[in-house]
Amino acid sequence: MSVEQPLWRALTAYRVLTLLYALTLYAYGYDDYDHPLGAGAYMAVLTVWTALTVRMVSSAERCTLRFLAGDLTVAVVGILLTPLVDTHDRIAEGTPTLPSIWTAGAVLGFAIKGGWRWAAWASTVVCAANIIERGGFAQDAVHMLMLVWVASVAIGYVVEVARASERTLARALRIEAATRERERLARDIHDSVLQVLAMVQRRGAAIGGEAAELGQMAGEQEIALRTLISTGPATGPMAGPATAAAESVEPAGTVLLKVAADTPAAEMASEGERSDLLALLAPHAGSHVTLSGPGTAVPLPAEAAAELAAAVGAALDNVRVHAGEDAHAWILVEDEPDAVTVTVRDDGPGIPEGRLADAEREGRLGVALSIRGRLRDLGGSAEWISAPGQGTEVELSVPRQGETGR
Structure with missing residues (x-):
């Protein structure tokens, strides 16, 4: 909903209430008018106009x-008609004009619609009409008119600021959405394309010959692709098509889920919109990976379970790449009342201090996006504990966010 929509609703209510107030003043001073029937004719027109235009002030469109x-014309005519139907003494005493404070509603309409400049113009017209009606610059009239002028201009300025803030917020949300989409695509690419290119480069170099040339080309493409997905959010004119194209890309964790689905345990893991995290992690267990967890299922929303399992897969990929194929890894799943924590520990050489930050600057996004980015999107956290020669421990935690019925 637009930030200015409540102002239009308030203006609608204001016009109705001030019409009732003007009618009450007319009825109370009926016998004091020089021409009460003439005043009554204008009040009838004002009533019909207000009733017929209620929907006109319900939105900016x-x-x-x-x-x-x-x-504004209806309001000004009522002001200028007042000396013709009311007595000179009542006007001199400061008796309200026929439309009374209903006139401010016409001015506020200009303020909400066009900002402070429109409000200033409309207020000036109303002030001029009131001065003509009073026949001069009466002190009480000037005070009231200045109040209307200042208030309408202030409201118009506030509306302009609100509109600018709304545009800024909308732009920030678009940038955030584009950034999140880019990170999601980067995670998918890291978990699939970049891993394959890196493997081709290593195997090609090991085989030699033409395979080495193919491996070198794969390495060059890997570097180019890493640079592409780490250059920042796409916020220009091409952001729309890029986002649309992104919808056709398989979500992060899909590959892991497909592998897990080949096992009988995983076939029974998903119930409705919840999945058993242990069943999704089971395919990783093997001679070099030990999986430990509770004796019962660890249910999570399907999307959260898939993302957490994909993050664990990315952590194990890092173990194989940086600690070697013979390194051993341990996965520990802890099912706590307020969070699910998965710890991945290895017996590799550890991570030198500052290496993670350097890798992110170099465009190696396994930690930045495939792990930390996934956990951030789930409202969780990812922590690394490592020392040279003592292995690495990655703690991934996802809050349950008030889940019940476990």
């Missing part, structure tokens, strides 16, 4: 400039 001009 319906409130057109033509309507605002007509609304």
Whole structure:
């Protein structure tokens, strides 16, 4: 909903309430008018106009400039008609004009629709009409008119600031959405394409010959692709098509889920919109990976379970790449009341201090996106504990966010 929509609703209520107030003043001073029937005719027109135009002030789209001009005309005519139907003594005493404070509604319509400049113009017209009606610059009239002028201009300025803030917020949300989509694509690419290119480069170099040339080309493409996905959010004109194209890419963790689905345990893991995290992690267990966890299922929302399992897969990929094929890894799943924590520990050489930050700057996004990015999107956290020669421990935690019925 637009930030200014409540102002239009308030203006609608204001016009109705001030009409009732003007009618009450007319009825109370009926016997004091020189021409009460003439005043009554204007009040009837004002009532019909207000009733017929209620929907016109319900939104910015319906409130057109033509309507605002007509609304202001009705108010000004009522002000200028007052000396013709009321006594000179009552006017000199400061008796309200026929439309009374209903006139401010016409001015506020200009303020909400066009900002402070429109409000200043409409207020000036109303002030001029009131000065003509009073026949001069009466002190009480000037005070009231200045109040209307200042208030309408202030409201118009506030509306302009609100609109600018709304545009800024919308742009920030678009940038955030584009950034998240880019990170999601980067995670998918890291978990699939980049891993394959890296493997081709290593195997090609080991085989030699033409395979080495193919491996070198794969390495060059890997570097180019890493640079592409780490250059920042796409916020320009191409962001729309890129986002649309992203919808056709398989979500992060899909490959892991497909592998897990080949096992009988995983076939029974998903119930409705919840999945058993242990069943999704089971395919990783083997001679070099030990999986430990509770004796019962660890249910999580399907999307959260898939993302957490994919993050564990990325951590194990790092173990194989940096600690070697013979390194041993241990996966520990802890099912706590308020969170699910998965710890991945290895007996590799550890991570030198500052290496993770350097890798992110170099475009190696396994930690930045495939692990930390996934956990951030789930509202969780990822922590690394490592020392040279003492292995590495990665702690991944996902909050349950008030889940019940476990």
